[in-house]
Every structure is written in structure tokens, then in C-alpha cells.
Amino acid sequence: MVKERLVSTRDLECYIFVPKIKPLTSLLTARIIELAALHKAIIVCPDYRLLPESPGLDILSDLHTFYTWLHTSLRSFLISSFSDSRPTSDLSNILITGESAGGYMAIQSSLLxxxxxxxxxxxxxxxxxxxxxxxxxxxxxxxxxxxxxxYPPGWLDAQLKVARTAAPVTSRIPKEEDLDLFVALLQQGRYTEILGADSSLFPLENLKKVKEERKPLMPMWIFHGDKDSIIPIQGTWKFMEEVKRVFGEDGAGKVESRVVVGAEHGFDNDEVGLEVDWVIEAQEWLKEYWP
Incomplete structure (x- = not known):
């Protein structure tokens, strides 16, 4: 673990997993670890500030700060922290991946x-x-x-009032008996409001900017369960439609999506290995671009 940035007296941490060194299994699915080990890849997992204590633009600021750190400091960190194994990083050969909100961050990375x-x-x-x-x-x-x-009357408003002056939060896993703040934001339709209004916060807007600025669209693979009850698959479908509309069939050729029939949110848990059909298909696609 390395402290990448200090925000309001709180460190934003970054976790490093190097093959042959004990992994942070609580942060990574077995499938990601297997894929990294297969290709002798180093996994870098950055923290970032969360809603509602921090607005969306602060989250994007953390995203950009991480990539600056990655390209300027990762090599020296590896040398100082893993002197026995002497791992080396190939920063010309990066694969970005993330799930749920992390999937948002992965896509935003490429579009921003x-x-x-x-x-x-x-x-x-x-x-x-x-x-x-x-x-x-x-x-x-x-x-x-x-x-x-x-939810008790006024519960969400009270939580949001406290959040405005609270210290930044980088991890939120509610206890089973606690009311879930994220669910409350969804139920009461407040998520977009709390995120912010700046166009850079929205991948569909950023997609248009990539085209306007004549930048290349990165190869992208998205998979989503059609029974997702937290983040509806319709968002992925709309993104794919916009990719084709904005970039045309030829320009959109590097962006693909797969529907996992009957799958809920978070379906790709540790029970899912590299031998599952939709994982195999993704790996075959990935071979064309990485490593």
C-alpha cells in the first residue's frame, strides 16, 4: 500500500499487487488475480473520494491525480518497496478495469x-x-x-447535511442492520443531483467530446447482467448505441459489450474463474490489444 495523495488530512491510498507476492484478496476477485498472474501483470488499485461527502468533480480530480502518480512515481515505489523481487512495470502496456462505480471510473479514464x-x-x-x-x-x-x-422522514436530508462538512470518505460498506445511503439516493432520485452538473461527469457527454476533438476511442469491453437491479443494463445499451451513432459502425468496432443472461449486479464473484464462457470470450477479445 502507498499513500498517493493527502486530501483534507486524509490519505488516498493505492494498493499494489505484484505476482508471486501475497495478494490483497479482499480487494480483488480471484479472476483478476488469475489474469494478472497469467500475464505477469502488476495490479494497481487506487482509492478515490466518494459521494456524498465529496462532489463528482473531486472524484475526477482523484482520478487524474492517480494517473499522474502512476506515470511519475510507480517505478520508484516498486524499487523501494520490493527490493528483493525487483519487479518492473511496463507503463506502455496498461489494461484498465473496474466494476460498478469502478467501471464508471474505468470508462471515464479512457474518455477523459x-x-x-x-x-x-x-x-x-x-x-x-x-x-x-x-x-x-x-x-x-x-x-x-x-x-x-x-427511511425515517428527513433521514436522507439529514445525512446529506452532515456529509457537506464531513471529512472525505474512501470506503463505505454499511452493516447489514444499517440503512444504506446509496440505496436511499437511488430510491429518492438524488444521485445525479449529488454527483453534480458538470458535463465531464457524464460518460455519454464525454463520448461526444472525444469525437469532436478527433481523439481515438480506446478498445473497450463491457459486460453486464440483464437482471442487474442496482445499475440497470439499459445504461450499457445506451452507451453502445451512442458509440455507433457518434463514431459510426467502423469507428465503434473496438467497443463491444456482452449481456450475461439472468445475472444480477456483482455476478462475477470469486466463484467465477477464467474458464467461464463469457470470460473466455473476453480473453479472446483482449488478446488483440493486451498484453
Whole structure:
């Protein structure tokens, strides 16, 4: 672990996994570890600030800061921290991957210009269409087939008021008995509001800017379960439609998506290895671009 940035007296941490060194298995699925080991890749997992204590633009600031650190400091960190094994990093051969909100960050990385050395992006059930009514309009939403929890009157407003003056948060895993702040934001249609209004926060807007600035579209593979009750697959479908509309069939050829039929959010857990059909298909696609 390395402390990458200090924000409001709180460190933003970055976790490094080097093959043959004990992995941080609580942070990584077995499949990602297997893929890294197969290609002798180093995994770098950065923290970033979370909503609602920090607005969306702060989150993107952390994203850009991480890539600056990656390209200026990773090599020296590896030398000082792993002197026995002497690992080396190939920063001209980067694969970006993330799931859920991390999938959003992976896609945003490629669309916001953090493409130095990047060969491909893989996004697992990502948040993409954050202006969709799912995120911005109050409605009845059953998460994991559970009826909406009952929130006390004013509970969310009180939480958001506290968050405005709270220290930055980089990890939030509610206890089973606690009310879930993220679910409350979805149920009451406040997520888009809390994220912010700047166009750079929205992948669909950034997609258009990439085209306008005549920048290349990075090779991208997105997979999503059609039964996702937290981040609906419609966002991925809309992104794919926009890719084709903006870049045309030829320009969109490097961007692909796969629907995993019957799959819920987070379906690719540790029980899913490299031998599963949709993982095999993704690996075959990846061979064209990385490593």
C-alpha cells in the first residue's frame, strides 16, 4: 500500500499487487488475480473520494491525480518497496478495469484523456447513463428483489447535511442492520443531483467530446447482467448505441459489450474463474490489444 495523495488530512491510498507476492484478496476477485498472474501483470488499485461527502468533480480530480502518480512515481515505489523481487512495470502496456462505480471510473479514464500507455478497458456492469431517471427521479426500486427499506422522514436530508462538512470518505460498506445511503439516493432520485452538473461527469457527454476533438476511442469491453437491479443494463445499451451513432459502425468496432443472461449486479464473484464462457470470450477479445 502507498499513500498517493493527502486530501483534507486524509490519505488516498493505492494498493499494489505484484505476482508471486501475497495478494490483497479482499480487494480483488480471484479472476483478476488469475489474469494478472497469467500475464505477469502488476495490479494497481487506487482509492478515490466518494459521494456524498465529496462532489463528482473531486472524484475526477482523484482520478487524474492517480494517473499522474502512476506515470511519475510507480517505478520508484516498486524499487523501494520490493527490493528483493525487483519487479518492473511496463507503463506502455496498461489494461484498465473496474466494476460498478469502478467501471464508471474505468470508462471515464479512457474518455477523459488518461490514455497514455493504455491498450484496453474492461468495465464490469458500469454506471454510465447517470442522467437517466433511475438516478434522478424518485421511484419504487427493488434492489436485489428486496422491497425498498423504510427511511425515517428527513433521514436522507439529514445525512446529506452532515456529509457537506464531513471529512472525505474512501470506503463505505454499511452493516447489514444499517440503512444504506446509496440505496436511499437511488430510491429518492438524488444521485445525479449529488454527483453534480458538470458535463465531464457524464460518460455519454464525454463520448461526444472525444469525437469532436478527433481523439481515438480506446478498445473497450463491457459486460453486464440483464437482471442487474442496482445499475440497470439499459445504461450499457445506451452507451453502445451512442458509440455507433457518434463514431459510426467502423469507428465503434473496438467497443463491444456482452449481456450475461439472468445475472444480477456483482455476478462475477470469486466463484467465477477464467474458464467461464463469457470470460473466455473476453480473453479472446483482449488478446488483440493486451498484453
Amino acid at each position: 484523456g488518461e490514455t497514455k500507455g493504455v491498450k484496453a478497458v474492461i468495465a464490469h456492469y458500469p454506471m454510465i447513463d447517470l442522467q437517466d431517471p433511475w438516478y434522478s427521479i424518485p421511484s419504487h426500486k427493488e434492489i436485489f428483489n428486496q422491497p425498498p427499506p423504510s
